[in-house]
Amino acid sequence: MIQLMAASSSSNPVTICLIILALGTIHISPQAEAARAFFVFGDSLVDNGNNNYLITTARADSYPYGIDSPTHRATGRFSNGLNIADIISEKIGASEPPLPYLSPQLNGRRLLIGANFASAGVGILNDTGVQFLNILRMPTQLEYFQEYQGRVQALIGREQTKRLIEQSLVLITVGGNDFVNNYYLGPSSPRSRQFPLPKYVKYLISEYKKLLMNLYKLGPRRILVTGTGAMGCAPGELASRSTNGGCSAEVQRAGALYNPQLEQMLRALNKKLGKDVFISANNGQMHLDFINNPQSFGFTDSKVACCGQGPYNGVGLCTFLSNLCPNRGLYAFWDAFHPSEKANRIIVQQMNTGSTRYMSPMNLSTIMALDDSTT
């Protein structure tokens, strides 16, 4: 009697579990086929809320961040609304942007949409962003990607997980902080005493190459890599370095050295791998276009941040005490360092359909068409 009860009560949960799993799988597959999974790595330009869960000063979780989002509430995105990762996920037809990896809501079926591992303040180097305390540095983001894959395996099995990762799209946006929040931080940073700029750039590229190969080893086969934006023209840099209202020549020089070497490194990796795994996005040029000619993109201003204080609204953080522009659509910069949603839309439009001046070896829409025809 006792034996029998024990047997039946222990088999029941198993049966229920199997039924749930089966239902889950039926439920899951059409979703998985709707759009490819999307994974995001990097810094505040693409973080969509991971830092909300961390003890860090690099956060965008209070007003007026998110003022133009559907809820008008701050989400952790460094934007008045969406960031480039969100807009790319729209372009690939995802039902919603992948959730921050640290979000407790990232569970079950939602895991198959992808995940966002980005964390504001990080750089290529581990010592970038130390002032922000506890953030997800790049090696941690990659570890979490591995952990994520284990969780998906438990849901849909090893083979399907492998396919989901292989057919996914990855975006990685990192590198800007290695300049503005490391090399150029303060009048004489340890890194700037250690390296002259050209040597520092070479070091960054060699470290980035290792990171990208580690990412490749985790399975994805389409990895969109953005160069740094026009860092010297950001309101934060104009406020601290510009003498004549023009972009900081020194910080622009950093991008001018770094971006072509990044593109060259990606090209060499593709050659070695025999496939166009790494797609390079020339975000510096995309930024310069609207900085040099704001009116033709519908901006009245490309130098002053919408939210902030001091010259160019480029001093300190964007908070509820800051100046706030009434119409965010007229500003290229939302805060001292981050583009407005409107600018992010222009950037993603170039990533999607831009010529080889912006995208190398091809734009996102071409990748999508190619991959659709081969799977």
Ligand SMILES: *[C@@H]1O[C@H](CO)[C@@H](O)[C@H](O)[C@H]1NC(C)=O
């Ligand atoms: C960064 O930290 C990781 C461990 O978190 C380590 O494996 C890696 O070697 C470090 N990178 C550098 C350049 O020191």
Ligand SMILES: *[C@@H]1O[C@H](CO)[C@@H](O)[C@H](O)[C@H]1NC(C)=O
């Ligand atoms: C997108 O890339 C493809 C391939 O390089 C190119 O043929 C096409 O013209 C690009 N789109 C635009 C709008 O330039």
